[in-house]
Amino acid sequence: MTEAGVTARENAGVADTGDDVVVLTLTLGDQLCGVPVLGVRDVLAGQAIARIPLAPVEVAGNLNLRGRIVTAIDLRERLRLPPRAAGAPSMSIVTEQGSELYALLVDHVSEVVTLRRHAMEPNPPTLPAIWTDHSQGIYRTDQSLLVVLDVERLLQIDVAAAA
Amino acid sequence: MDDLLAEFLTETNESLAELDLALVKLERAPDDQATLGLIFRLVHTIKGTCGFLGLPRLEHVAHAAENVLGRVRDRELAATPPVISAVLAALDRIKLIVAGLAAAGAEPGGDDSGVITALERVASGDAPEAAPALESETVESAAAEPQAAEAVMNVQSIRVAVDVLEELMTLVGELVLTRNQLLQISRAEGTSAFSAPLQRLSHITTDLQEGVMKTRMQPIGNAWNKLPRLVRDLAHETGKKIALDMHGQETELDRQVLELMRDPLTHMVRNSADHGLEGPEARRAAGKPELGRIRLNAYHEGGHIIIEVADDGRGLDAEKIREKVLSKGLATEAELAAMSEAQIRAFIFRPGFSTAAAVTAISGRGVGMDVVRSNIERIGGTVELASTLGAGTCFTIKIPLTLAIVSALIVRSRGERFAIPQISVLELVRVGGGAGAGTSMAIETIGHTPVLRLRDQLLPLVTLGDLLQLNETDAVSSNATVVVTAVGSGMLGIVVDDVYDTEEIVVKPVAPILRHVTMFSGNTILGDGSVIMILDPNGVARSAGISTSRSQRNEADASLKAERSGDGMSLLLFRAGGDGAPRAVPLGLVARLEDIGRDKIERTAGGFVTQYRGKLMPLISMDDAASASGATQPILVFAEGERCMGLMVDEIVDVVHDKLTMQLGSGSNGLLGTAVIAGQATDVLDTGYWLTRAWQDWFGGAVSAASRRQRLLVVEDSDFFRQMLVPTLAAAGYDVTAAGSGAEALRLRDGGLIVDAIVSDIEMPDMDGLEFARHVREGGAWAALPMIALTGRGAPADEVRGREAGFTDYCQKFERDGLLASLRHCLTEQVLA
Numbered sequence: 001m002t003e004a005g006v007t008a009r010e011n012a013g014v015a016d017t018g019d020d021v022v023v024l025t026l027t028l029g030d031q032l033c034g035v036p037v038l039g040v041r042d043v044l045a046g047q048a049i050a051r052i053p054l055a056p057v058e059v060a061g062n063l064n065l066r067g068r069i070v071t072a073i074d075l076r077e078r079l080r081l082p083p084r085a086a087g088a089p090s091m092s093i094v095t096e097q098g099s100e101l102y103a104l105l106v107d108h109v110s111e112v113v114t115l116r117r118h119a120m121e122p123n124p125p126t127l128p129a130i131w132t133d134h135s136q137g138i139y140r141t142d143q144s145l146l147v148v149l150d151v152e153r154l155l156q157i158d159v160a161a162a163a
Numbered sequence: 164m165d166d167l168l169a170e171f172l173t174e175t176n177e178s179l180a181e182l183d184l185a186l187v188k189l190e191r192a193p194d195d196q197a198t199l200g201l202i203f204r205l206v207h208t209i210k211g212t213c214g215f216l217g218l219p220r221l222e223h224v225a226h227a228a229e230n231v232l233g234r235v236r237d238r239e240l241a242a243t244p245p246v247i248s249a250v251l252a253a254l255d256r257i258k259l260i261v262a263g264l265a266a267a268g269a270e271p272g273g274d275d276s277g278v279i280t281a282l283e284r285v286a287s288g289d290a291p292e293a294a295p296a297l298e299s300e301t302v303e304s305a306a307a308e309p310q311a312a313e314a315v316m317n318v319q320s321i322r323v324a325v326d327v328l329e330e331l332m333t334l335v336g337e338l339v340l341t342r343n344q345l346l347q348i349s350r351a352e353g354t355s356a357f358s359a360p361l362q363r364l365s366h367i368t369t370d371l372q373e374g375v376m377k378t379r380m381q382p383i384g385n386a387w388n389k390l391p392r393l394v395r396d397l398a399h400e401t402g403k404k405i406a407l408d409m410h411g412q413e414t415e416l417d418r419q420v421l422e423l424m425r426d427p428l429t430h431m432v433r434n435s436a437d438h439g440l441e442g443p444e445a446r447r448a449a450g451k452p453e454l455g456r457i458r459l460n461a462y463h464e465g466g467h468i469i470i471e472v473a474d475d476g477r478g479l480d481a482e483k484i485r486e487k488v489l490s491k492g493l494a495t496e497a498e499l500a501a502m503s504e505a506q507i508r509a510f511i512f513r514p515g516f517s518t519a520a521a522v523t524a525i526s527g528r529g530v531g532m533d534v535v536r537s538n539i540e541r542i543g544g545t546v547e548l549a550s551t552l553g554a555g556t557c558f559t560i561k562i563p564l565t566l567a568i569v570s571a572l573i574v575r576s577r578g579e580r581f582a583i584p585q586i587s588v589l590e591l592v593r594v595g596g597g598a599g600a601g602t603s604m605a606i607e608t609i610g611h612t613p614v615l616r617l618r619d620q621l622l623p624l625v626t627l628g629d630l631l632q633l634n635e636t637d638a639v640s641s642n643a644t645v646v647v648t649a650v651g652s653g654m655l656g657i658v659v660d661d662v663y664d665t666e667e668i669v670v671k672p673v674a675p676i677l678r679h680v681t682m683f684s685g686n687t688i689l690g691d692g693s694v695i696m697i698l699d700p701n702g703v704a705r706s707a708g709i710s711t712s713r714s715q716r717n718e719a720d721a722s723l724k725a726e727r728s729g730d731g732m733s734l735l736l737f738r739a740g741g742d743g744a745p746r747a748v749p750l751g752l753v754a755r756l757e758d759i760g761r762d763k764i765e766r767t768a769g770g771f772v773t774q775y776r777g778k779l780m781p782l783i784s785m786d787d788a789a790s791a792s793g794a795t796q797p798i799l800v801f802a803e804g805e806r807c808m809g810l811m812v813d814e815i816v817d818v819v820h821d822k823l824t825m826q827l828g829s830g831s832n833g834l835l836g837t838a839v840i841a842g843q844a845t846d847v848l849d850t851g852y853w854l855t856r857a858w859q860d861w862f863g864g865a866v867s868a869a870s871r872r873q874r875l876l877v878v879e880d881s882d883f884f885r886q887m888l889v890p891t892l893a894a895a896g897y898d899v900t901a902a903g904s905g906a907e908a909l910r911l912r913d914g915g916l917i918v919d920a921i922v923s924d925i926e927m928p929d930m931d932g933l934e935f936a937r938h939v940r941e942g943g944a945w946a947a948l949p950m951i952a953l954t955g956r957g958a959p960a961d962e963v964r965g966r967e968a969g970f971t972d973y974c975q976k977f978e979r980d981g982l983l984a985s986l987r988h989c990l991t992e993q994v995l996a
C-alpha cells in the first residue's frame with residue numbers, strides 16, 4: 001500500500017539561464033563528465049551499499065538515504081568501463097526519476113561549473129555508441145573535454161538483456 | 164436519519180454515478196463483458212440492499228433492471244440502444260426515489276409500473292417502441308432531483324484523502340527507522356548528553372506511529388453493524404429462525420482492508436442465511452434446534468486477521484454441486500470423478516455458479532462467492548471452506564492486518580540477510596548438514612534434488628544461496644535451517660544458513676529495474692540502517708520450477724487435473740530405462756499413477772501384462788526388461804476409451820510446472836527430444852510411440868505412421884483448456900500449435916503458419932470466436948480451412964450463429980471423443996473435396 005510517496009523538495013537555487021548549462025562535474029576513470037545540477041538531490045560519499053542478488057550487473061545495490069531506499073547504479077558498469085579497483089573510494093550522486101531515487105556511482109565528484117552553450121561540440125562520429133547514447137553533448141573546458149551525461153537514458157536499463 | 168440508511172444513500176449515489184458511465188460505455192461496446200459484469204453487480208447490490216432496508220419501490224425497479232441485465236449478460240439479449248435506454252430510465256427513476264429518500268427519510272410515494280412494464284417488455288425481447296415513451300416519462304421528474312441529492316451529504320466526520328494518510332504513514336515509517344538508527348548509535352556510545360532527549364524522542368515517535376496507525380485502523384465491528392438487521396429481515400422473509408452471534412468485533416484492522424471486506428462479509432452472511440440454514444421444520448426433522456445460528460468470529464493471528472463465518476445449517480452437498488458443475492459444463496464427469504469432496508465444494512467460488520435452485524430476491528444469481536473470493540484475494544487474503552453435510556459450513560478468511568507494515572523473519576544466507584514475511588512461514592526446522600548429524604533431521608537427496616522428510620511428508624527444498632546465485636563467501640556452516648513456507652496450497656522448504664529473529668518491517672516497493680526479479684516482493688530498512696530484500700515465497704517457488712497452484716504433498720494428487728497457473732504445463736518427472744536420467748511426460752496425458760505388486764505382473768508371448776480393473780492391461784517397459792528391485796512396480800497408466808496401457812518406470816520423481824521447450828531433437832524412438840525442465844536436461848517421452856507399441860491401432864488408423872501428421876491450430880484463451888487440449892490432440896496424432904487469442908492466431912497466419920484445421924473457443928475476451936471466424940473467412944491463407952468451434956454451451960441458436968460466422972462444426976468443450984470425431988470427419992472431407 002505504501003507507494004513511497006514523494007515530497008517534491010526544492011532544489012538548490014541554481015538554475016539554467018538561457019545560454020548556460022550548470023553541471024556537477026565528476027570523473028569516471030580519466031574521463032571528466034557532468035550531470036545537470038538541477039536533477040541532483042544529494043551527493044554522498046562512503047555509503048554502505050547492500051548488494052542485490054540477481055540484479056542486472058549495472059545495479060550496484062541498495063543504499064539507505066535518510067530512510068529512503070535508493071537504487072545504486074554503477075556508472076562504470078553502465079558505460080562499460082573497466083571496474084573500479086577493489087577498495088578504491090567512490091561517491092554517489094542521488095537523482096530522482098519517476099518518484100524513485102537512484103544513486104549514480106562515480107569515482108569522484110568535483111564541483112559545480114557553468115558551461116556556455118556555444119562551447120558545445122557535437123559527438124565525434126567515432127565515439128562508441130555506449131557514450132553517444134548517453135551523452136547530451138560535449139563541452140570544451142580549459143583543461144579537457146567534458147561529457148554531459150543524459151541521466152534519464154542512463155537509468156533506462158534494458159532488463160531483458162541483463163536478466 | 165438511520166445510520167444504515169445514510170450509508171446506503173452514500174453508497175448508492177456512488178454506484179449510480181459509476182453505473183451511468185458504465186452503461187454509456189456498454190452502449191458503445193456491447194460485447195464488453197467486464198463492463199457488463201460490473202453493471203450487473205452494481206445493480207444487484209443496490210437491489211439486494213434495498214430489500215433489507217425495506218424499500219419496496221427501489222427494490223422493484225432495481226429487480227426489473229437486473230432481469231434485463233441478466234439476460235444481456237447471458238447473451239440472450241443484445242445491449243442495443245433501446246435496451247440501454249430502458250435501463251438508464253430505470254436508473255433515473257432510482258435516483259429520483261433515492262433523492263426523495265434522502266430528503267424525507269422514507270421512500271416517496273409514486274407509481275413505477277410504467278418503468279417496470281417497459282423493462283419487462285425489453286426483457287421479453289420486444290424492445291424498440293419501449294424507449295421513447297420512457298424518456299418522456301422521466302424528463303419531467305428529473306428537475307426535482309439535484310437539490311434533493313445534496314441533502315444526502317450530512318457529514319459527521321472529516322473525510323481525509325487516503326493519499327494524505329499514506330503520506331503520513333510513509334513519513335512515520337521513515338521516522339521510526341531513523342529513531343532506530345539513533346538508538347543503535349546511542350547504545351554503542353554509552354551515556355551521553357543526548358541520551359535523555361533521545362529517549363523522549365523515541366517515546367514520542369512510538370506514540371506518533373501508533374496514532375497514525377490508529378487513523379487507519381478500525382474495529383471490524385464497523386463492517387458488521389448492519390448485519391444483525393440484515394439477518395433479522397432475512398429471517399422474516401424466509402420464515403427461518405436465525406440467531407447471529409458475533410465475537411471479536413473489537414478486532415482492529417486497516418481501514419482499507421476493512422472497506423474491501425465489507426461486501427464479501429455481507430454476501431457470505433446472506434448466503435449462510437439463505438442457503439446454509441434450513442427452515443424450522445427441516446431443522447426439527449434433522450434433530451437440531453429450530454433456531455439456526457450464524458457465527459461470526461474475528462481474531463488476530465500472527466500479523467493477520469482470521470474471520471470465520473460459520474453456520475450450523477445443512478452443509479454443502481457435494482453431490483448437488485457435482486450435478487450443478489456438470490449441468491453448467493464447468494468440468495467433465497471424468498474430472499469430477501478424480502476430485503475430492505473438498506475440491507468439488509470449491510466450485511462454489513467459480514464465476515457463474517450458484518446452488519440456489521430458484522432465483523430469489525436474496526441471492527442465487529451467480530454473483531456472490533466468486534466476487535467474494537476475488538475481493539479477498541485482491542488484498543492478499545485467502546478464503547477456505549470446511550463443510551460437513553448436515554452439520555454446517557464454515558468459511559475461514561485470512562487477511563493481512565495492514566498492507567504496509569508486516570512482521571518478517573530475518574534470515575541469513577551466505578552472508579546476506581533477507582526478510583521472509585511471517586504470514587507465509589509455517590515452521591522452522593534445524594537440520595544437521597551432511598554427515599555426522601546424529602539426532603537432528605537431515606536433508607536427503609533424490610538424484611540431485613534435496614528433500615526433507617518432515618513428519619510424513621516429503622518437503623521439496625530449495626537452497627536460497629544457490630537460487631540467488633550468491634557466492635560462497637564464508638565457510639559453509641555445518642548446520643542449516645529450513646524455513647517451511649506455505650506456497651499456494653502446498654509447502655516449500657527454503658534452506659538458509661541462519662535465522663535471526665522477527666522484526667516489524669515497513670514494506671517498500673522495489674525499483675522498477677528490479678521488478679523482473681520476481682523472487683522479491685519488496686525491500687526494507689532494518690533497525691541498524693541496512694537495506695535488505697523481502698523474499699516472496701511464491702516467487703521463490705516459481706523460480707525453483709514448482710507450481711504454486713497445487714499441492715505438492717502427495718504424489719497421488721498427480722493424477723488429478725493440473726490447474727491453471729500461468730504459462731507452461733504440468734509435467735510428470737520420472738526415471739525409467741535403468742539409466743537414472745530424468746524423463747518427462749505432460750501430466751495431462753497420464754490417466755493414473757499406480758503401484759502394482761510385482762507378483763501381479765505376468766509374462767505372455769506379447770510381453771508383460773497385468774490384470775487391471777478386471778481387464779488385461781499391456782505393460783511396456785522402456786528397456787524391454789522388467790526392473791527387478793522392490794516389491795512393487797510403479798506404472799504410468801495411459802487410457803483412452805476402453806483401452807489402457809501401463810508404462811513401467813523405475814521411479815516417479817515429481818510433478819513440476821514448466822514451459823516445455825524442446826531444445827534437442829531425439830534420434831531414438833520413443834523420445835521426442837530433450838528439454839530443460841526444472842533446470843535439468845530431461846528427455847521428453849513420445850507417448851504416441853509407446854501407445855502404438857501396446858496397441859498397434861491405438862490411433863484407430865486416423866493417422867497411419869507413414870502419412871504426414873496433420874497440423875492443427877488451437878485458439879483458446881484459457882490456459883487451463885489450452886493445456887488440456889494440446890496434449891489431447893497431440894496424443895491423437897496431430898501437430899498442434901496453440902494461440903491464446905484470435906488476434907494472436909491471425910498474427911500467426913500473417914506470419915505464414917500453415918495448418919490443416921482450426922479449433923477455436925467461442926467465448927474469448929477482445930475478439931470472440933465468431934469474430935475470429937469471420938476474420939479467417941474474409942480471406943488469406945486459411946480462408947477455406949475447416950474450423951471447429953468449441954463451446955461450453957450447446958444451444959441450437961448458438962450453433963446457427965457459429966455456422967453463419969463460418970465454423971464448419973460445433974463441439975462441446977469437454978467432449979474429447981466428439982472433437983476427435985469431428986476433426987477426423989472434417990479433415991477427411993477436405994481431402995476428398
